[in-house]
Amino acid sequence: MEELTYTTVGRTELVDVTSAVAESIAGKPGSAVLVYVPHTTAAVTINEKIDAVLVADLERAFEQVVGDDWRFEHDDIDGPNGPSHGRASVIGANVVIPLRDGEMALGRYQAIFLCEFDGPKHRSVYVSVLA
Amino acid sequence: MEELTYTTVGRTELVDVTSAVAESIAGKPGSAVLVYVPHTTAAVTINEKIDAVLVADLERAFEQVVGDDWRFEHDDIDGPNGPSHGRASVIGANVVIPLRDGEMALGRYQAIFLCEFDGPKHRSVYVSVLA
Amino acid sequence: MEELTYTTVGRTELVDVTSAVAESIAGKPGSAVLVYVPHTTAAVTINEKIDAVLVADLERAFEQVVGDDWRFEHDDIDGPNGPSHGRASVIGANVVIPLRDGEMALGRYQAIFLCEFDGPKHRSVYVSVLA
Numbered sequence: 001m002e003e004l005t006y007t008t009v010g011r012t013e014l015v016d017v018t019s020a021v022a023e024s025i026a027g028k029p030g031s032a033v034l035v036y037v038p039h040t041t042a043a044v045t046i047n048e049k050i051d052a053v054l055v056a057d058l059e060r061a062f063e064q065v066v067g068d069d070w071r072f073e074h075d076d077i078d079g080p081n082g083p084s085h086g087r088a089s090v091i092g093a094n095v096v097i098p099l100r101d102g103e104m105a106l107g108r109y110q111a112i113f114l115c116e117f118d119g120p121k122h123r124s125v126y127v128s129v130l131a
Numbered sequence: 132m133e134e135l136t137y138t139t140v141g142r143t144e145l146v147d148v149t150s151a152v153a154e155s156i157a158g159k160p161g162s163a164v165l166v167y168v169p170h171t172t173a174a175v176t177i178n179e180k181i182d183a184v185l186v187a188d189l190e191r192a193f194e195q196v197v198g199d200d201w202r203f204e205h206d207d208i209d210g211p212n213g214p215s216h217g218r219a220s221v222i223g224a225n226v227v228i229p230l231r232d233g234e235m236a237l238g239r240y241q242a243i244f245l246c247e248f249d250g251p252k253h254r255s256v257y258v259s260v261l262a
Numbered sequence: 263m264e265e266l267t268y269t270t271v272g273r274t275e276l277v278d279v280t281s282a283v284a285e286s287i288a289g290k291p292g293s294a295v296l297v298y299v300p301h302t303t304a305a306v307t308i309n310e311k312i313d314a315v316l317v318a319d320l321e322r323a324f325e326q327v328v329g330d331d332w333r334f335e336h337d338d339i340d341g342p343n344g345p346s347h348g349r350a351s352v353i354g355a356n357v358v359i360p361l362r363d364g365e366m367a368l369g370r371y372q373a374i375f376l377c378e379f380d381g382p383k384h385r386s387v388y389v390s391v392l393a
Contacts, residue, residue, distance in 0.1 A: 001360050031259050032165050034294050036360050038312040038369030045220040048171040054205035061197055061217040068322055074316035086323040088305040094358050096225050098132050098167050098259040107169030126367055128293050128360040131262040131393040137380050176351040179302040185336035192328055192348040194377050227356050229263050229298050229390040238300030262393035
């Protein structure tokens with residue numbers, strides 16, 4: 001298992017981790033790659049990397065899927081970040097991508113994004129090759 | 132890794148791919164099956180296959196989880212399909228199903244659905260057996 | 263593949279299954295754990311286990327992500343539970359967690375939750391170690 005680390009800047013921020021994931025698995029035999037986020041207010045998803053405008057669209061959309069104005073009572077050392085926890089579960093803590101000829105079989109427009117929902121924070125992304 | 136191909140008809144459309152996935156892995160030893168969609172406006176999910184009315188319900192619900200009337204600025208060769216990208220990330224690009232005695236351990240009512248969110252289009256579904 | 267069983271009490275209820283999953287895989291070599299729910303109105307997610315108030319927040323949030331007042335026409339032996347089906351797909355039927363030194367590499371605050379969306383019911387959770 002490899003660990004990648006990031007420091008996020010925005011409250012909600014999609015960070016393209018595709019190249020770092022690809023480098024961390026280079027040369028390792030297997031049939032799939034597990035990308036996992038060990039946090040409860042961050043997630044990982046796959047979407048299009050080409051258009052920066054779309055990335056901003058997705059950041060806004062993920063904030064609207066679980067609204068800041070909904071009823072949340074959670075309030076801890078990180079503040080009242082209930083919506084951040086909700087978004088993390090809706091998007092999910094892991095993706096699994098098949099390997100083909102030793103490389104991730106990503107679609108032409110696909111990238112892997114760490115999804116920060118409660119930044120800025122230091123974050124880890126775990127990468128494992130499955131046999 | 133096997134590749135299944137589909138041509139979708141509707142803008143939003145759930146396509147039952149369960150039988151094709153089962154056929155593509157028949158006789159292959161392993162502990163789980165990865166079903167992966169290499170697109171950014173399509174996804175894969177597991178739900179009930181019995182009631183066609185429910186499938187239509189789910190298509191409408193997935194459109195409402197990320198609304199067409201939200202603010203999206205993305206507009207490329209495929210048109211202003213930001214909501215389609217958002218739905219793809221909320222539902223997710225992969226499912227992993229355990230194998231038991233060589234067959235997918237699906238629940239009695241479960242089926243695997245390719246989720247088209249920007250059709251009609253030609254789509255691929257990748258299937259890999261994990262050890 | 264191990265099978266854990268639960269009886270849920272609430273209509274929507276998050277049940278912490280982390281310890282039971284950990285026990286079921288103890289001593290088994292591999293690189294990741296697949297946790298899978300063979301139902302169409304239940305799901306599995308990872309979130310914070312520390313604050314009971316947050317768990318209640320998440321239960322309410324997941325009910326709002328797919329609203330009870332949306333248009334659903336499905337009505338079978340379980341009643342008109344279309345929203346329960348929608349929530350199951352949004353949260354998802356599986357999570358995959360990497361193994362590190364024989365134990366799940368969960369983050370400090372992470373727990374694995376069975377998500378009941380149509381209880382009370384008897385539910386199963388499948389657990390498989392991937393090589």
